Amino acid sequence: MEKLVIKGGTRLNGDVVISGAKNAAVALLPATLLVDGICTINNLPYISDVKISCKILEELGAKVTWNGNNEVTIDSRNIESSAAPIDMTSKFRASYYLIGALLGRCKSAVVGLPGGCNLGARPIDQHIKGFELLGATVEVIEGKINATAKKLVGTSIYLDKVSVGATINVMLASVLAEGTTIIENVAKEPHVVDVANFLNAMGADIRGAGTDLIKINGVKKLCGNSTYSVVPDQIEAGTFMLAAVATKGDITVKNCIPEHLDCLTAKLIEMGVNIDINNDSIRVYTNKRPNKANIITMPYPGYPTDLQPQIGVALSLAEGTSIINEGIWDSRFQYTAELNKMGANIINQGKSAVFEGVEELYGSFVEATDLRAGAALIIAGIVANGETSITNIYHIDRGYENIEEKFRKLGANIQRVVEEDIF
Ligand code: UD1
Numbered sequence: 001m002e003k004l005v006i007k008g009g010t011r012l013n014g015d016v017v018i019s020g021a022k023n024a025a026v027a028l029l030p031a032t033l034l035v036d037g038i039c040t041i042n043n044l045p046y047i048s049d050v051k052i053s054c055k056i057l058e059e060l061g062a063k064v065t066w067n068g069n070n071e072v073t074i075d076s077r078n079i080e081s082s083a084a085p086i087d088m089t090s091k092f093r094a095s096y097y098l099i100g101a102l103l104g105r106c107k108s109a110v111v112g113l114p115g116g117c118n119l120g121a122r123p124i125d126q127h128i129k130g131f132e133l134l135g136a137t138v139e140v141i142e143g144k145i146n147a148t149a150k151k152l153v154g155t156s157i158y159l160d161k162v163s164v165g166a167t168i169n170v171m172l173a174s175v176l177a178e179g180t181t182i183i184e185n186v187a188k189e190p191h192v193v194d195v196a197n198f199l200n201a202m203g204a205d206i207r208g209a210g211t212d213l214i215k216i217n218g219v220k221k222l223c224g225n226s227t228y229s230v231v232p233d234q235i236e237a238g239t240f241m242l243a244a245v246a247t248k249g250d251i252t253v254k255n256c257i258p259e260h261l262d263c264l265t266a267k268l269i270e271m272g273v274n275i276d277i278n279n280d281s282i283r284v285y286t287n288k289r290p291n292k293a294n295i296i297t298m299p300y301p302g303y304p305t306d307l308q309p310q311i312g313v314a315l316s317l318a319e320g321t322s323i324i325n326e327g328i329w330d331s332r333f334q335y336t337a338e339l340n341k342m343g344a345n346i347i348n349q350g351k352s353a354v355f356e357g358v359e360e361l362y363g364s365f366v367e368a369t370d371l372r373a374g375a376a377l378i379i380a381g382i383v384a385n386g387e388t389s390i391t392n393i394y395h396i397d398r399g400y401e402n403i404e405e406k407f408r409k410l411g412a413n414i415q416r417v418v419e420e421d422i423f
Contacts, residue, residue, distance in 0.1 A: 368396055
């Protein structure tokens with residue numbers, strides 16, 4: 001078993017280059033199943049969710065060629081199967097995008113129920129509602145989602161909840177449907193726009209991505225023959241921005257889209273942090289404890305739930321008392337118990353937590369309870385006095401490329417250690 005060992009007490013300093021967005025990449029890869037041709041995707045983050053997505057595409061009959069760590073060429077002309085291997089789909093959440101993509105391409109999809117971070121109940125009823133309105137029959141049998149359709153026909157779909165996954169999945173199922181599909185109350189996250197841009201680059205006709213309503217005019221075929229670059233990861237960028245705040249450091253986050261982080265930069269200014277914004281970079285610097293702040297997580301352009309644990313570390317060290325209300329997930333505060341082991345003073349009840357700011361944290365043995373919790377604990381370990389060991393780091397590897405190398409370049413003393421299993 002691997003763990004991260006951090007010798008803390010470091011102020012981070014320097015530049016970090018942001019990778020392509022995990023949550024875009026894990027949707028773009030299944031989307032290539034809709035392409036009756038060859039396409040190349042670059043700026044892919046080299047993370048385990050991406051590697052496994054590519055393996056699944058190969059199992060389905062696509063030819064996947066890696067051109068280095070961050071680019072793949074995918075030939076989906078000869079898709080042989082619409083049944084995804086269940087042992088692989090259960091490893092991550094975004095495997096649900098295979099349902100929309102295979103349904104669109106083959107009019108049939110058999111996909112195991114998705115895995116991923118345990119953030120509380122993660123229903124996919126809105127995905128299923130969309131597929132059914134397009135004409136599919138969807139059944140969940142023995143842990144597998146079985147979707148079939150004689151044909152898919154465009155229609156109006158109103159999502160009851162703003163859902164990233166449902167928006168993208170229904171969009172995937174609609175691009176080759178007959179006629180026009182209108183999806184209302186959709187998610188507006190940058191990765192939703194990225195998937196629409198990719199599909200349009202391949203020949204789809206999708207309008208309105210990034211607004212509340214997406215209109216998809218079905219086309220007969222997506223042709224490929226082009227190269228697409230994954231949007232920069234706003235969550236990775238935000239993670240490093242918050243690392244600068246917590247460590248009272250000075251970090252320039254490069255290769256990001258600053259507008260995607262407006263919500264975070266506004267909050268950091270409120271917290272007394274210095275921010276310089278350029279075309280594709282943001283410098284975050286401070287030499288004092290941040291001011292207290294209150295946060296409520298919401299769909300984009302609200303404060304992202306995926307940056308909640310990371311700002312939780314900064315607020316643990318803030319002057320005064322802060323409150324975070326989690327607006328998306330039921331179990332997003334598991335990291336607070338770990339931070340309390342490091343000397344934080346956080347009281348969590350349900351979907352709210354009160355952070356009584358402390359002057360310092362100290363090293364401890366902690367567990368990455370999920371992906372973003374793991375990133376938050378790395379930041380905490382870098383700030384803390386003494387040594388911190390973080391276990392269950394496979395969560396972190398699902399979503400961050402070369403994370404310890406990137407932190408090391410900023411001055412952190414962080415090592416990956418392979419530990420013999422005792423039991
Ligand atoms: C995606 C992200 C995840 C992020 C989340 C919210 C990926 C792979 N994961 O997850 O990192 O935390 O967006 O920004 O992109 N809901 C329903 N029914 C549904 C679908 C969702 O009730 O059919 C609810 C969920 O329980 C949740 C809310 O809607 O409360 C938002 O979920 P959704 O946006 O779908 O999250 P994911 O796509 O799973």
